[in-house]
Amino acid sequence: MKENRKSKIRFAVMGGTFDPIHYGHLVTAVAVMDEYYLDKVIFMPSGNPPHKMSRATSDANHRYLMTVLATTTNPYFEVSKAEIDRAGITYTVDTIRELRNIYGENTEIYFITGADAILEIITWHNVEELFRMCFFVAATRPGFHGKDMEQKLNEIKSKYKKEIFKIEVPSLAISSTDIRGRIKNGKTIRYLLPEAIEDYIRKFNLYLE
């Protein structure tokens, strides 16, 4: 028991809008868990990210509930409402700081999100503090982000002396944007996300506009 209490807690925070959550996100989370021997993944639907002024995201409660529904069958998945409940603009640095306070210093945190978002990380709030507090995993589909991504990751590495890990997940060919477009155009979304999420979307008439 003593040993267990002393050993490091290792988990990932899966950051994203999840509008809606789909199989690409779920496969990415298990792939990262597997790759880095993590204890669990905490899904963190975003609240008011600073860069999302251009497209109105769906109601945060819908995004949160869909995330809960999609993750319920995996005992190693949790969902946090921390960003949704936090007032004002949500910065990842505040989220990670909060988690470090809860879990203590003997914790290794991996922040997973899409490569497009991570490639803009130098513009994020308090990026240096973020790099001190957690590791980053950029998720992409094979062959999608080529030399440009490598170059940008190298630039970040030489500037901040921190490596951003990359994971290629074939199911990330599925995208929330595509799913929303399909619904709007009356096309099927079957097999792109869990059935319970499709039922939820239909029940609340999401993404029709």
Ligand code: NAP
């Ligand atoms: P986004 O622009 O909506 O997504 C960028 C790309 O990444 C999309 O192709 C998206 O695909 C994909 N993606 C998003 N989350 C993913 C995940 N967890 N796994 C795999 N692919 C994912 O980016 P966002 O969702 O708003 O932001 C991503 C995260 O970065 C959020 O947690 C956000 O709070 C954080 N962020 C923080 C700051 C800051 O602190 N200043 C600034 C920007 C972003 P789908 O649409 O299919 O998901």
